[in-house]
Amino acid sequence: MADELKLYRTWSSAYGLRVVWALKLKGVEFDTIFEDLAxxxxxxxxxxxxHKKIPVLLHNGKPVCESLVILEYIDETWKESYLLLPKDPFQKAEARFWTKFNEEKLLPSIKKASLxxxxxxxxARVLIPENLKHVEELLEGKEFFGGxxxxxxxxxxxxxxxxxxxLEEVAGTxxxxxxxxxxxxxxxxxxxxxxxxxxxxxxxDKLITKFQNYVWSSVKALQFEPNIFSSASSLIEGNPKGRQKSQNPQSR
Incomplete structure (x- = not known):
């Protein structure tokens, strides 16, 4: 009996896309169910x-949650086709270390610096050069992080x-x-x-609109803060293209 795989994600989520890419590399067929997080x-x-979040991978009726957990589950379940994590324990530990770096340092700094x-x-913009320096060094002598x-x-x-x-387009930097x-x-x-x-x-284009709306919504929210004029004007200056009608931001 063939495996039944369903992936619950949103159209824009980077976390959901990780799972898509892993399944594609493994050559595993799956169905996608797009969620509206609102x-x-x-x-x-x-x-x-x-957590009530995406992504969720439903494998033969059993749910696996959290993108990084799902990646390792996929790698261990379909071992015969393509290995994502290295076999060597030290290299595997290194991969997990840099994953933690991405989740806790790099991604948040980029998000805060642009949005x-x-x-x-x-x-956040002060932190980015050092964070990117680490990533650049990881790629020395390699085409991909995996070699x-x-x-x-x-x-x-x-x-x-x-x-x-x-994000560069939205932030104007x-x-x-x-x-x-x-x-x-x-x-x-x-x-x-x-x-x-x-x-x-x-x-x-949809991504740009999504993040522009997110930025502009956050500007409007500042109207309830004491320093609205200084904070909001600073944000608008850094995001000149975000001046459009706000919609409810679509969570990732």
Whole structure:
């Protein structure tokens, strides 16, 4: 009997895309159920009652939650086709270390620097060069983080391949300088062009609109803060293209 796989995710979530990429690399067929996080389905709440988040991978009726947990589950379940994590214990530990770095340092700093405002945004922009320096060094002598082939870390950092350009457009600033980070820039291009991933990329214009609306909504929310004028004007200056009618932001 063939495995029944269903992936619950949103159209734009980088966390859901990690799972898509892993399944594509493994050559595993699956169905996708797109969730609206403003109106979560009863099934999503049933399958992930603790965090009530996507992604959720339903494998033969059994739910697996959290993108990083799902990646390891996929790697251990379909071992015969393509290994994501290295076999060597030290290399595996390193991959998990840099995954934690991405989740706790790199991704938050990029998000705050492009979508944040005021002091939070400025502090995040100070952190980015050092964070990117670490990532650049990881790619020395490699085409991918996994070496000659895509591995677990490539999927973890994969959000950069399509979101950096979008966030730069929204924030009106450069987040990754190609001359300063040539290896990372080349990796982003290579990852984006992987044939198995071609059909998975979210629509760029929709992403820009989504994040512009998110930024502008946060500006409007500042009207209830004492320093609204200084904070809001600072954000608008850094996000000149975000001046459009606000909608409810779509969570990732």
């Amino acid at each position: 109106n979560k389905s009863p099934l999503l709440l049933q399958y992930n009652p603790v 944040g405002h005021g002091k939070e945004r400025e502090e 000659e082939e895509i591995g677990y870390l490539d999927l973890v950092f994969g959000w950069m391949a399509y979101l950096i350009n979008v 450069t987040l990754i300088n190609k001359e300063k980070y040539p290896l990372l820039s080349k990796w982003m291009e290579n990852f984006y062009e992987v044939p198995e991933f071609k059909e998975s990329w979210p629509d760029r």
